[in-house]
Amino acid sequence: MTAVRERVRTGTTRVPAGRRFDGAVAAGCLLLAVFVLCRAWADPTGRYLVDGGQDPFQWQSFFDHVAHAVVHGHNPLFTTLLNHPDGVNLAANTSMPGLSVPLAPVTLLLGPAVSYLLVLTGGLAGTAFAWYWTFSRNLVDSRVAAAVGGALCGFGPPMVSHANAHPNFVVLFVLPLIVHQVVGLLRGVTGPAPREWVRRGVSLGLLAAWQITLGGEALLLGATALAGYLLAWAVLRRDAVRPALRRLPPGLGVALATCLVAAGPVLWWQFFGPQSYTSLRHGDGGLDLAALPAFAGRSLAGDPGAAATLSGYNPTEQNGFFGWPLLAVAIGVVAWRRREPQVRALAATAGLLCLLALGGHLVVAGHHTGVPLPWLVLAKLPLYDSVIASRFGLVALPALAALLALAVDRLLPVLRFGLTDARAAALGGLLVLLAALAPIAPTPLATAAVPPVPALITSGDWREYVRPGRTLVPVPVPSVTDASTTRWQAAAGDGFALPAGYFLGPYGGDRTGSYGIYPRPTAQLLDAVAQTGTVPAIGADQRRAARADLRYWQADAVVLPSTAQHWAALTTTLNALLGPGRWRGDCWVWPVAG
Structure with a gap:
């Protein structure tokens, strides 16, 4: 001393x-x-880095899936919460387990x-x-x-x-x-x-x-x-x-x-795990x-x-x-x-x-x-x-x-x-x-408001329609061009899976890598309506394809938020495909029979 x-x-x-x-x-x-990054830090959950396109939503979903795997004792290098039921190889998607795993408590808390x-x-x-x-x-x-x-x-x-x-x-x-x-x-x-x-x-x-x-x-x-x-x-x-x-x-x-x-x-x-790709x-x-x-x-x-x-x-x-x-x-x-x-x-x-x-x-x-x-x-x-x-x-x-x-x-x-x-x-x-x-010298990066998560999700009312381990299908279906609905999962505590999504995975027989997957017929149809606002002709073939796609996705419900682009056209299309929907809070919901 x-x-x-x-x-x-x-x-x-x-x-x-x-x-x-x-x-x-x-x-x-x-x-x-x-x-x-000051503009993003001003409201981390309400704004996103707009010059990044859909990438910020993709990255946030990866961080969320890794945290979910850690807390539940699952493999943090693979998830079936996205692209259900095939899943996504997170190791082949630069999910950064070297940081996303130790940051799992932060992800779960904040x-x-x-x-x-x-x-x-x-x-x-x-x-x-x-x-x-x-x-x-x-x-x-x-x-x-x-x-x-x-x-x-x-x-x-x-x-x-x-x-x-x-x-x-x-x-x-x-x-x-x-x-x-x-x-x-x-x-x-x-x-x-x-x-x-x-x-x-x-x-x-x-x-x-x-x-x-x-x-x-x-x-x-x-x-x-x-x-x-x-x-x-x-x-x-x-x-x-x-x-x-x-x-x-x-x-x-x-x-x-x-x-x-x-x-x-x-x-x-x-390089060799499920849903890996060659190049x-x-x-x-x-x-x-x-x-x-x-x-x-x-x-x-x-x-x-x-x-x-x-x-x-x-x-x-x-x-x-x-x-x-x-x-x-x-x-x-x-x-x-x-x-x-x-x-x-x-x-x-x-x-x-x-x-x-x-x-x-x-x-x-x-x-x-x-x-x-x-x-x-x-x-x-x-x-x-x-x-x-x-x-x-x-x-x-x-x-x-x-x-x-x-x-x-x-x-x-x-x-x-x-x-x-x-x-x-x-x-x-x-x-x-x-x-x-x-x-x-750098200037602050530009931000924009994120699309809001529907009250149906944040309130927990989605549980009335989706069983554990099953899929909720947002409209439009998550893809490379619109991955914002992947934020719904984190708001719901990862209580449901999503079809398709924005990720890297194998495409074709030679396992060449691709951004996302080739969309199923129903996803293509709904994406076209969301882009153009034009209601297509819906017949027996389209309804049959929709039933097949929903079975493949293991879907329990289709959800259209009121904030979706060309909402009226999408509502009309979905009613023709699946029958009359149910209005719940700020969303139309179409429960899937069976």
């Missing part, structure tokens, strides 16, 4: 300055993440919408801080420089784009920790005893296994980026190759064995070359409409959009520090990843040139055949951030200790760097 008092008196118990700075960076990352936002917020903040930590321990001496690089990694345009809908591409904080372990293996090639590379190999394997439970595609993209960097480094530093080959392969071998043991069950379910085709999936220097829709200088014309998919896939000032500064940094092998290796890595992000054929400002690109070869390999090529732009971001961090690290000492002219030049360089980052 006396010793403790003495340390307090002399001030030796103070937290070291480096750790205080780490804490300040962590707090800053969290505040910026909350800022980006709802899947809150868990979803927690994961997005923690993903942005955690990824930024993890890259800051990795840069500050492995790349630069200045923690300020590392913070600049980390902020770009966590809040650059591709990350903010995915924050509209894709937690598996926002929660990337494991990837920089993997980089840290690989760098440790490389740095220790001449010194550490075998137990050191075994320890690092085990750590690396466990991190890779965790990343698989968060998103295997992100691990594949990150591994490709790291392999590209190591290859470039080996070419530029041939003297380092031979010692690296003595230590790196054994460490990676230990890592691979550890990863397979730790993540084996998840991998088996993903997922996305077509070319590349960026327009003009997207690389353009500004993303939710960047400070961006225009959502202009960005949409260059985005190959939707606002969640703006995987380039670095902005021309950032690219110009990065090129300038490479020209300035071109004698440094590390700078050249990072530049080669960023260039390779941007080239892969362009897809199989070069497109310039909407013009398809027909020029073939390297992705044509890589896309034929297993696993890569399911990747959207433009997502390589997401992992090009850390390479660009590392270049900026190196530049800041070189300029700050000159600013502090250099001669007058050198200080002025360093200050000018730092201002140019800040000016390049300002236009791509």
Whole structure:
């Protein structure tokens, strides 16, 4: 006790300055993440990230199903609550069991919408801080420089784009920790005893296994980026190759064995479990070359409409959009520090990843040139055949951030200790760097009101119509184009199953992956009415198909909420198909006989 008092008196118990700075960076990352998602946090259950389309509803349903499995002791990698009775392979749907399982209590207590936002917020903040930590321990001496690089990694345009809908591409904080372990293996090639590379190999394997439970595609993209960097480094530093080959392969071998043991069950379910699929085709999936220097829709200088014309998919896939000032500064940094092998290796890595992000054929400002690109070869390999090529732009971001961090690290000492002219030049360089980052600073993501859950569901009155283990059929039937009715399940405590839905599953005899399933005849008919408002001719064939579909779905009731689009036309159609419905609260209900 006396010793403790003495340390307090002399001030030796103070937290070291480096750790205080780490804490300040962590707090800053969290505040910026909350800022980006502030409109959703203002009403987590009443608003959703509208640029994400139907994806937020899909993700919330996955979180809900995993939580339901955990509390009931079921397999969290598979559910029959969706796409009943066939079910959905959650391991093949990036349900993120590495987070959704430990967050199950939060999901059950506060709802899947809150868990979803927690994961997005923690993903942005955690990824930024993890890259800051990795840069500050492995790349630069200045923690300020590392913070600049980390902020770009966590809040650059591709990350903010995915924050509209894709937690598996926002929660990337494991990837920089993997980089840290690989760098440790490389740095220790001449010194550490075998137990050191075994320890690092085990750590690396466990991190890779965790990343698989968060998103295997992100691990594949990150591994490709790291392999590209190591290859470039080996070419530029041939003297380092031979010692690296003595230590790196054994460490990676230990890592691979550890990863397979730790993540084996998840991998088996993903690739061989029920409702698994072989590959997922996305077509070319590349960026327009003009997207690389353009500004993303939710960047400070961006225009959502202009960005949409260059985005190959939707606002969640703006995987380039670095902005021309950032690219110009990065090129300038490479020209300035071109004698440094590390700078050249990072530049080669960023260039390779941007080239892969362009897809199989070069497109310039909407013009398809027909020029073939390297992705044509890589896309034929297993696993890569399911990747959207433009997502390589997401992992090009850390390479660009590392270049900026190196530049800041070189300029700050000159600013502090250099001669007058050198200080002025360093200050000018730092201002140019800040000016390049300002236009791509993120703005709060857009939200919209969620469709309300019917009182029939929230009151529990649905129990009068649906028996345990049976299916409630919302109208329209849940699908890729409208997954909002999956929210009904969470509001009902997962007391009923749903037909069809928005998920990835096998399609056809070769088990090729597909978004959703081919809709059954009744689902197609009702979806057409919901889209057009036109009541079709209903005859014996349509009624027979409806009875067959309801039997297949094991349905006890069909429910049409009063808020449905073209509600009157749907009511008329359902009355013709199933007979007169019953008005209950704010819904029409058609009980299914038998």
